[in-house]
Amino acid sequence: MSAGTPTGKKIVATTSLAGCFGCHMSFLDIDERLLDLIELVEFNKSPLDDIKTFTKDCDIGLIEGGCCNDENVHVLMEFRRRCKTLVALGECAIMGGLPAMRNTISLQECLDEAYRLGPTVADSNPGRIIPCDPDIPRILNRVYPCHEVVQIDYFLPGCPPNADLIWDALTSLLAGKELALEYRTFKYD
Amino acid sequence: MTSPEIIETIIARYQGDETRLMDILIDLQDELGHLSSETVVQIAAALKIPQVNVEQTVSFYHFFAREPRGVYTVYLNNSVVAYFRGAAEVAAAFEEAAQCRFGEVSADGVVGLFQTACIGMSDQEPSALINGHVFPRLTPQRARELVEGMRAGWTILELKGTGFGDGNNAHPLVRALVRNHIRVPGLTVFGEYHPGEAIAKVTQMSSGEVIATIKAASVRGRGGAGFPTGMKWEFARRATGEMKYIFCNADEGEPGTFKDRVILTERPQMVFEGMVIAAYAVGARQGILYVRNEYRYLHDYLESVLEDMRRRNLLGASIGGVPGFHFDVSIQFGAGAYVCGEESALIESAEGKRGEPRDRPPFPVEKGYLQQPTVVNNVETLCSVVQVMLKGTDWYNRMGTEQSKGTKVLSISGDCDRPGIYEVEWGFSVRDMLAMAGARDVQAVQVGGPSGACIAPGEFDRVLAYEDLATGGSLIIIGRHRDLLRDVVLNFTRFFREESCGACVPCRALTGMAQRILERIIDGKGRAEDVEHLKSWLGIMRYNRCGLGQTALHPITSTIKNFPHLYEERLDQSDPRFAPTFDLAAALEDYAAATGAGTE
Ligand SMILES: Cc1cc2nc3c(=O)[nH]c(=O)nc-3n(C[C@H](O)[C@H](O)[C@H](O)COP(=O)(O)O)c2cc1C
Numbered sequence A: 001m002s003a004g005t006p007t008g009k010k011i012v013a014t015t016s017l018a019g020c021f022g023c024h025m026s027f028l029d030i031d032e033r034l035l036d037l038i039e040l041v042e043f044n045k046s047p048l049d050d051i052k053t054f055t056k057d058c059d060i061g062l063i064e065g066g067c068c069n070d071e072n073v074h075v076l077m078e079f080r081r082r083c084k085t086l087v088a089l090g091e092c093a094i095m096g097g098l099p100a101m102r103n104t105i106s107l108q109e110c111l112d113e114a115y116r117l118g119p120t121v122a123d124s125n126p127g128r129i130i131p132c133d134p135d136i137p138r139i140l141n142r143v144y145p146c147h148e149v150v151q152i153d154y155f156l157p158g159c160p161p162n163a164d165l166i167w168d169a170l171t172s173l174l175a176g177k178e179l180a181l182e183y184r185t186f187k188y189d
Numbered sequence B: 001m002t003s004p005e006i007i008e009t010i011i012a013r014y015q016g017d018e019t020r021l022m023d024i025l026i027d028l029q030d031e032l033g034h035l036s037s038e039t040v041v042q043i044a045a046a047l048k049i050p051q052v053n054v055e056q057t058v059s060f061y062h063f064f065a066r067e068p069r070g071v072y073t074v075y076l077n078n079s080v081v082a083y084f085r086g087a088a089e090v091a092a093a094f095e096e097a098a099q100c101r102f103g104e105v106s107a108d109g110v111v112g113l114f115q116t117a118c119i120g121m122s123d124q125e126p127s128a129l130i131n132g133h134v135f136p137r138l139t140p141q142r143a144r145e146l147v148e149g150m151r152a153g154w155t156i157l158e159l160k161g162t163g164f165g166d167g168n169n170a171h172p173l174v175r176a177l178v179r180n181h182i183r184v185p186g187l188t189v190f191g192e193y194h195p196g197e198a199i200a201k202v203t204q205m206s207s208g209e210v211i212a213t214i215k216a217a218s219v220r221g222r223g224g225a226g227f228p229t230g231m232k233w234e235f236a237r238r239a240t241g242e243m244k245y246i247f248c249n250a251d252e253g254e255p256g257t258f259k260d261r262v263i264l265t266e267r268p269q270m271v272f273e274g275m276v277i278a279a280y281a282v283g284a285r286q287g288i289l290y291v292r293n294e295y296r297y298l299h300d301y302l303e304s305v306l307e308d309m310r311r312r313n314l315l316g317a318s319i320g321g322v323p324g325f326h327f328d329v330s331i332q333f334g335a336g337a338y339v340c341g342e343e344s345a346l347i348e349s350a351e352g353k354r355g356e357p358r359d360r361p362p363f364p365v366e367k368g369y370l371q372q373p374t375v376v377n378n379v380e381t382l383c384s385v386v387q388v389m390l391k392g393t394d395w396y397n398r399m400g401t402e403q404s405k406g407t408k409v410l411s412i413s414g415d416c417d418r419p420g421i422y423e424v425e426w427g428f429s430v431r432d433m434l435a436m437a438g439a440r441d442v443q444a445v446q447v448g449g450p451s452g453a454c455i456a457p458g459e460f461d462r463v464l465a466y467e468d469l470a471t472g473g474s475l476i477i478i479g480r481h482r483d484l485l486r487d488v489v490l491n492f493t494r495f496f497r498e499e500s501c502g503a504c505v506p507c508r509a510l511t512g513m514a515q516r517i518l519e520r521i522i523d524g525k526g527r528a529e530d531v532e533h534l535k536s537w538l539g540i541m542r543y544n545r546c547g548l549g550q551t552a553l554h555p556i557t558s559t560i561k562n563f564p565h566l567y568e569e570r571l572d573q574s575d576p577r578f579a580p581t582f583d584l585a586a587a588l589e590d591y592a593a594a595t596g597a598g599t600e
């Protein structure tokens, strides 16, 4: 797999699957270090630069969120095909996170509550229709953490992982150094 | 009587003593069929204890039912050996005849079908408990007949028909279809024995002399751990307490083990006599025989033996005419929980609580039953004690090996012509035992039950002894034609997951995860790193509180060690970047069902 730019910059892609964009927001919290970062890397498919589809193979893929629908699965698999190294960023990517709270409830029950029986349904969905259209993603029976779908190389804990941790992890990865994850960096209580 | 009256009567039977909660629940379930939420509330009120205390005991044990489980409740054994012998076909016949699935009660409420772990009948599988009575050697035809009988309202005795087993299985107070299958009677447990002689001899000695004799004979515990019995008694004798207790552990829950059942059937006097000797040595006044619920069919018989011994002054006040030597034994039944065989869980259970092992120290010899010094010994250990006292240390030490004296009663089952009971001197090799049992084409032998080790033919020259293959006494023989991982290892792993009491995180969580990984390896979707994970967990499992968790991965780790090819040949070799277990179409099925969308 060829990756990297002619200038030797590593190429990074990011995505948010079944997440809340919190991990991306935390990423932006590296603040002025973003300027240092773009000296080191080039972004490809990512909400940061709004590139919607891969235009080249990448070195690093950062994945926020697990998989709750078939589109998530396709995007994740595409990331796996196009990126040398995949990092699961944050609780949802690692364990399913908050969305996985529905995993103890059947999908039918979830859909009924959301579209047919819930207290707010009357006005917004008078026909009590459960959305189903080729243009919208199909919902999976449960929420899957990323590693149950593809191989994940690194897991960066946190909800979200804080900006310094993301910065340290990314720069270590770029420099090919091992990152010592200190307990305090992912202890939140 | 209305059910509140029944509850009142039964609680009065036990003087409203909350430590007798197990007995109260067992009796109530007999009367009422199940223990409803209202019943639980009423028991709590009558005993004046919090409802949650009743709730946690009821919910812990397999045989306590919160919902009705049928006029006739069938518990079919789902152990490895039961399946070897055709339990799957028998289960199918039961389901077809009863018109309901396992885990359900038939629509007319007559037949309830449930599964249960090994019921101690591995030499006569497939077997089931029906309303607490054993129905061994089942066939699909027999299953159909039984359901027909239930529909016709037959009594248990009518369902049994004739053909009671040998020895005391045919005793009027037992009348069980169970057979003893004593293939090789040895010199200790099944040797010459006259009840009362040992007590007569012991009561001429001082308690210190008795302990010294047991120590000199190097009697070691037969319950699995092999702890020196004399030392245990010495600790309990020295411990201070208002009361001291002698427990006999007849929980016998390790799948594949059934020797204690045969000993209790044929040698109950010897077991009780052993308890009396222990009581004399330790200074105990009360004994409890804790028996697994699966052997409740022996209840009346065992009570009659106790009664007879009381009449003969072998139990009760001033035993053997020794002034001040008072000791009596009561019987405590469990209610279906393997972990209750662990001595501190056994004590908790006998106190009416969940069978959850205690943190140790303090050990039971210091603080056991009701926080008093307590000796817990296996059934067979107590028998050995009796013979040592009667026939002497030299006699006993002539048998066995350097570190393992005397004989061992083995429960042999699985793929062989002569499953049953073999009492042999310690030091026989696995190969000798296989020959005796008539086993051919052996792929593996599970020594010491699921918590022991699974060994390959290359190790069959190893000997049964504490210094080599230590065993609580079971050998399960696994033929060449079996799928070792699917038919044996997975079954054992599921067993441990189901029997974990849940107190320790590694035991509770990793048994479930191990089962899932093993299932995926068996399905050809495991990866080399899965095997590595399983191996690496052994380290953390050592930190579990009791032996169940500490050994729960042994079926897996010992087969990874001794049969590595069985794992390697099943590993998934597809593109390692994608998880072989994820199936998008399957993951979309629920949505398709809810909306009519496709899954491709
Ligand atoms: C999960 C578990 C189950 C056990 N089951 C039994 C049993 O059924 N019978 C038994 O005698 N010992 C059993 N033991 C061992 C007891 O804890 C205890 O060591 C034994 O009863 C002591 O008696 P002994 O010294 O005469 O062997 C079990 C231990 C564990 C950890």
Ligand code: SF4
Binding pocket: B339, B356, B357, B499, B500, B501, B502, B503, B504, B505, B507, B508, B544, B545, B546, B547, B548, B549, B550
């Ligand atoms: S190891 Fe398992 S069975 Fe034993 S106490 Fe812990 S959780 Fe309970």
